[in-house]
Amino acid sequence: MTDQMQRIVLASRPDGAPRNDNFRLETVEIPALGDGEVLIKAHYFSLDPYMRGRMDDAKSYAAGIGIDDLMAGGAVGEVIASNAPEFVPGDFALTMTGWATHGIAKPVEMRKLDPALAPITTALGVLGMPGFTGWYGLTELGHPQKGETVVVGAATGPVGSMVGQVARMRGLRVVGIAGGEAKCSMATEVYGFDACIDHRAFEGARDLREALKQHCPDGIDIYFENVGGKVLEAVLPLMNAHGRIPLCGMIAWYNAGNLGANAAMESLTAPRLWQSILVKHLSVNGFIISNHFDRYPEFLREVGPAIAAGQVKHTEDIVEGLENAPAAFRGLLTGKNMGKLLVKVI
Amino acid sequence: MTDQMQRIVLASRPDGAPRNDNFRLETVEIPALGDGEVLIKAHYFSLDPYMRGRMDDAKSYAAGIGIDDLMAGGAVGEVIASNAPEFVPGDFALTMTGWATHGIAKPVEMRKLDPALAPITTALGVLGMPGFTGWYGLTELGHPQKGETVVVGAATGPVGSMVGQVARMRGLRVVGIAGGEAKCSMATEVYGFDACIDHRAFEGARDLREALKQHCPDGIDIYFENVGGKVLEAVLPLMNAHGRIPLCGMIAWYNAGNLGANAAMESLTAPRLWQSILVKHLSVNGFIISNHFDRYPEFLREVGPAIAAGQVKHTEDIVEGLENAPAAFRGLLTGKNMGKLLVKVI
Secondary structure, three states: OOOEEEEEOOOOOOOOOOOHHHHEEEEOOOOOOOOOOEEEEEEEEEEOHHHHHHOOOOOOOOOOOOOOEEOOOOEEEEEEEEOOOOOOOOOEEEEEOEEEEEEEEEHOOOOOHOOOHHHHHHOOOOOOOOHHHHHHHHHHHHHOOOOOOOOOOOOOOHHHHHHHHHHOOOOOEEEEOOOOHHHHHHHHHHOOEEEEHHHHOOOOOOHHHHHHHHHOOOOEEEEEOOOOOOHHHHHHHHHEHHHHEOOOOOHHHHHHOOOOOOOOOOOOOHHHHHHHHHOOEEEEEEEEHHHHHHHHHHHHHHHHHEEEEOOOOOOOEEEEEHHOOOHHHHHHHHHOOOOOHHHOOO | OOEEEEEEEEEEOOOOOOOOOEEEEEEOOOOOOOEEEEEEEEEEEEEHHHHHHHHHOOOOOOOOOOOEOOOOOEEEEEEEEEOOOOOOOOOOOEEOOOOOOEEOOOOOOEEEEOOOOOOOOHHOOOOHHHHHHHHHHHHHHOOOOOOEEEEEEOOOOOHHHHHHHHHHHHOEEEEEEOOOHHHHHHHHHHHHOEEEHHHHHHHOOHHHHHHHHHHHHOOOEEEEEEEOHHHHHHHHEEEEEEEEEOOOOOOOOOOOOOOOHHHHHOOOOHHHHHHHHHHHHOOEEEEHHHHHHHHHHHHHHHHHHHHHHHOOOOEEEEEHHHHHHHHHHHHHHHHOOOOEEEEEOO
């Protein structure tokens, strides 16, 4: 049995965009297994935008990560030792062992995976937290109606691509927004979006709005919000009365430091944002998917068969080697990845 | 029959706070009654904060009022001539004849009132649009649960006082915010709020927040929003996870001109506002009550008996004389009125 492991901890809090020296790679002893505990060798772990929020001291979804603490997050791996009757060596599991080669978990924190049913990586993406987030936000908070128009930011990410594909299955017009021509092609050609707009082609919100207008001739009924920034500013005036905005992220603002004056938009002030919600009778709902896992079986019932039938596709972007996680994570925050970003632990 | 009438029209658009010269009092001929039309002599008309939005050219709830057009709004009065079978002289009705001594309306735009059931002025306040707004927003969008805490801005206004009283009936802790000691006493002594905070006693949002904290030991579950500005900024960080914000007005910002930099708060930027909604999983719902009149009978069933039983109280602030409407309306926007503001047409 291995008795050493590697992991990445938070070395210091970033001021704006993370730098590599905000992280530190450590080699440590694997702690002795306690009663009821399981030792897992990670095969892949997940990099997700929400992790940026947890690097700050401020209140985010969950408590911030402490200095010198493990960069927490989802992972899939193989059980290599077990003091719990629920797991035996050779089992595969989804766990929260984070940016590390190994981790210790209790069965209550683990979900057993059957590699024969689906590749284990899908538990971190299309069938995992991101895919479920897209499905839940769209269907439960977006109230999609056939013939309506939905706009999705970060269209080719694991959340956005699920939103778009489920919306298409339900008969909506789907317009994506993504960074770069390659992603826009992926959105329309792989994921079947009706259109996708490259936000990098537009300097300001006003020009982006003009482009959106052409692709949303009947206005926007649902804006699935995981971006913020220029995209939000472009979208708001195009929202139809009684529009819905499920809000699960704001990646454009994660690196904005104190979210104060430097993060201000061209013209989007707090009063203007409030006014749009009021005047258009919008419904804006912030959510975090971990509060809604009771709905996961329902998600699987709809999306599982659609994946099997090829109606719902997904893309993985796999980086090899724990030591490359910080650079890959920095790239995620600037949109360098194509699809669900995973680190393969070699 | 009178053949002349007086009315107040919009003379020019205000830049910020309205001035008296944005209005003009006119004496005009009463037009001849067409087929199916009814002539009403107004007894009272309503002054409401939403009218400020309609004085701007920008898109608001409804189309803006045109220059030289009547200041539109709700009124109650007596039918003095009728070419419609539904009404005869002597009938009382709620109409939208606005800031005027007389008006012509069609039965479809009128609701017959029985002065023996309730004073006709209540159709403009506690039993009318403002009261119904408070009830609908609280019960339908606030999802009030016994034991929760609700904070209400403009606590002694006809909307806020309804919110507070219905919330008390349902077993919530009710904390009001109002301008001045007299209003705060009214909130606690007349309307039975658990507490009411005088926002004028605090320079900035931060101090106001400290005061709120003391009166909301378990945080805030519902913020009934009709104010915006400093109050919103004070409330946001105190919202509990899964809090609800029904949003039907933002009077603090109505006079803010373009809602741009001049209207910016101490620290409340658009990204910070968005972040609060995200991190606390808030549900923010803008609404305008005119979309929900199908629920009016339900409102009457709950609130009508409560008024009769003295459980729901109301206060009217009556100004005499059409010519005094502009000054009274300017006072409304700075909180000079105590209770539902009406103009009595002498």
